[in-house]
Amino acid sequence: MPDRTVPHPTPRHADRPPGAPHRVRFGVNYTPAQGWFHHWLDFDLDAVRADLDSLAGLGLDHIRVFPLWPVFQPNRTLIRPRAVDQLVQLADAAAERDLDVNVDGLQGHLSSFDFLPAWTRTWHRRSLFTDPDVLSGQAEYLRTLAAALADRPNFLGMTLGNEINQFSDGPHPDPDRITHEQAAAWLERMLAACERGAPGRLHLHAEYDAAWYRDGHPFTPAQAARLGAVTAVHSWVFNGTAQRHGPADTATEHHAAYLIELSKAWATDPHRPVWLQEVGAPTSHIPEDGVARFTEATVVNALDCPDLWGVTWWCSHDVARSLADFPELEYGLGLLRNDRTVKPAGRAVAALAEEWREAAHRPPVRGTALVVDAGGAEAAPRRSVCAPGGVVFEAWAKLATQGVRPALVLAEHADDTAHLRSRRITEVRTPDEVG
Structure with missing residues (x-):
């Protein structure tokens, strides 16, 4: 599977030699304080400002x-100009x-709610990933936004959708099941549509952690780590870690760092x-008085990983209690309250952003690697x-508890001297050896 790295176009992120120091980006997933999505x-526009x-x-x-996909493209051949103009505003x-x-682009799924246009469901039910008409509609929508x-x-680029892989497999109650070959074909076509719309931008795809953790899931680690301009990871410790x-x-506070290293x-x-x-701090599993600590520890541990592009916290503003039927944890994930006052997690992220604003990111090499045998790379x-x-x-x-700072290497490369040298790995250990 080819690695489709696209150079970043904006001056503040000019291309740099591999491994050279760079400035890490700090941002947030924008959840509007007024009306949510x-x-x-x-x-x-005044509320947005x-x-x-x-x-x-x-x-x-x-x-x-x-953008909410059904709002922007309510019919397969209608992409609302006014909605697109509001996005530009x-x-x-x-x-x-x-x-x-x-x-x-393709929302998709947000905070337990699915947002799929009517032309893909019920009487018009067809696969999101393989139906020719749906594919052409999706591609034109992504191209239009780009x-x-x-x-x-200030346009970085497109992400295809928010964790759209959840529509391809369980535990979704009504998935459009596909093979990993079909998932790869879908990703390649949609990324190409974004590139046609905005050549040279940072176009990528993003999955929830079933891509890394769930046997048989059609979206794979290889796709995540090789298709698109960068690898995106989404870290949630309610997945069994916490x-x-x-x-x-250590395992909970290093979960994001683990996913970053696993992708490599x-x-x-x-x-x-x-x-x-x-990445966020769900109070269903992180006590309120521990949110600031968890936030700071998670980001600091992620910063200890080489080649980190940036950290984008979930989310900006709390969900208003006037909105019904969200899972309880979703209401309190914001860096700011619904009235835009700053919360402890917001102060923690702001302090880290200030500390790293002009700092060069070049953490020490991770020389010890743990072997990953997942039954084949593809x-x-x-x-x-x-x-x-x-x-x-x-x-x-x-190993992390012992202060080792481990990397991860596929079993297929554990004896590949050239591969290990390219990553500056000097020691390889198996899980059995760790005990």
Whole structure:
């Protein structure tokens, strides 16, 4: 599978030699304080500006934005010009506050709710990943959004969608099941559509951690680490990590760092950038009085990973209690309250953003690598060894507890001298050796 790295176009992120020091980006997933993502139905630019002012006040440099797919493309051949113009207005308002913008296209799934257009469901039910008409509609939608922003200097690029892999497999109650070959074909076609719309931008895809942890899942680690401009990881410790290890354990506070390092095991470019694109502190598993500690520890541990592109916290503003039926944990994930006052997690992120604003990111090499045997690099049929409770995860956490700073390497490369040298790995250990 080819590695489709796209150079970043903006001056503040000019191309640099592999492994050279760079400035890590700090940003947030933008959840509007007024109306949540339903704000697209009653778009209020003044309210958006107030939100962006509160984010700029934290010292952040970018936001990730979520158009609702059914609102923007209610019919397969209708992409609403007014909605696209509102997206551009939001991006321009961000630019006025020195905030760059990444746009997620196919929403998709957000905070337990699915947002799929009527032309893909019920009487018009057809696969999101293989139906020719759906594919052409998706590709044109992504191309249109990318093209609308292509001339904006603060436009980073497109993410195909928010964890759209959840529609391809269980535990979703009604998935469109596909093979990993079909998933790869879908990703390649959609990334190409984004590139047509805005050539040379940072176009990528992002999955929830089933891609890394769930045996048989059609979206694979190899796709995540080799397709698109950067690798995106989404870290949520309610996946069994906090339940097994507790809220303040090394494994919990290093989960994001573990995913960053796990992605590098599958990357063909030893210096491929990794974006911690979504990470948060769910109070269902992190006590309120421990949120600031967890936030700081998670980010600091991620910063200890080489080739980190940036950290984008979930999320900007709390969900208003006036909105019904969200899982309880979703209401309190914001860096700011619904009234835009700053919370402890927001102060922690702001302090780190200030500390690292001009700092060069070049953490020490991770010379010890743990072997990952997932049953093959492409399909990874035994990737559950990497999940919380799996032998790879638990061995990595044990080494991290001992202060080892472990990397990860596929079993296929464990004896490949050239591969190990390219990653500056000098010691290889198996989970059995770790004990």
